[in-house]
Amino acid sequence: MLNRLRIRRRSFKKANVKTFSVFLFFSALTWLLVQLSKEYTQIIEIPLQYTNAPLDKSISNEKPESVPLRIEDRGFFIIYYQLFKPELNVDLANAEVEEGNLVYVIDSNLSEISEELQIDLENSAFLEDEIRIPFQPKKETRVAVIPNIEINYAVGYSAGESIALEPDSITVSGPQNVIDTITRVQTVNLKRNGINRDVSGMIPLDTANMNMISFYETEVRYSLEVEKYTEGSVQIPVEVTNVPDNLNLAYFPKRILLYYQVNLDDYEKVKASDFRVVCDYSRVREEQDYFLAEIIEKPDFVTNVRLSERKIQFVIKK
Secondary structure, eight states, rough: HHHHHHHHHHHHHHHHHHHHHHHHHHHHHHHHHHHSSSSEEEEEEEEEESSSOOOEEEEOOOOOOEEEEEEEEEEHHHHHHHOOOOEEEGGGGGOOEEEEEEEEEEGGHHHHHHHHHHTTSSSSSSSSEEEEEEEEEEEEEEEEEEOEEEEEOOOTEOOOOHHHHHHHHSEEEOOHHHTOOEEEEBBBOOEEEOOSOOEEEEEEEEOOTTTEESOOOOOEEEEEEOOEEEEEEEEEEEEEEEEOOTOOEEOOOSSEEEEEEEEGGGGGOOGGGGOOOEEGGGGGOOOOOOEOEEEEEOOTTTTEEEEEEOOOEEEOOO
């Protein structure tokens, strides 16, 4: 009987402790909810990000990173804003220039700020009237755009002109010591294979590792006219230049086969007399018994010109 009584007392105590704990928890929760539903005033720092910086100005690293905001709101929202601080994008296109600073007037942009932060600014207020962002003027210059484009043609096709870019130069700006070292900028790498028709398109500029430079244009248009080509060949006489007057020289072959590619429409225009193949005796090294033939003249409308052989043997007659 005594043991049963002791067990009942222990069960009763445990039940009381559980009941008390539950009661205490809900009491504390109720108190917390009541406290959080009250109105409070708190100052929080709003982080700043800057957009639309003028291309002719370099924003200083000493720019403000945040702006203080006094919030009057319920405790729930105060805690939320402290844990998840809303970020304000400062649109520098709306800033005014004043004594080496871009001045962003807060009162003039309240509606945009309120919409972005999702904060009722009727009961809250920024502790500063404006955000002042120091800047340094940038130097502008115009640089050439170089295509980094590789074209591999289908058999029987080629191009008479190089790739055209529009525009072929762009304006950039940045700190003077950086701008003075830049004369050109490349496009990103592009490779096209099996080309048998005209090609064109937009291609971005390669701006990697150029964080301090502002580009007024970040892409250009490229174009290339592709034509049907055929291969032809002609026999060309070999000329030897700079031979001393007192030297009796014999060389062979006297004529050499030259290959070329040409647009089908221009094939009939090609003549052997349009080419010159020359060997320069002054370039012969001691104990050398051959020349290296070079093509020094050709029509502008032919491409891929090459010789069947370059070495021209010679002997000096006594």
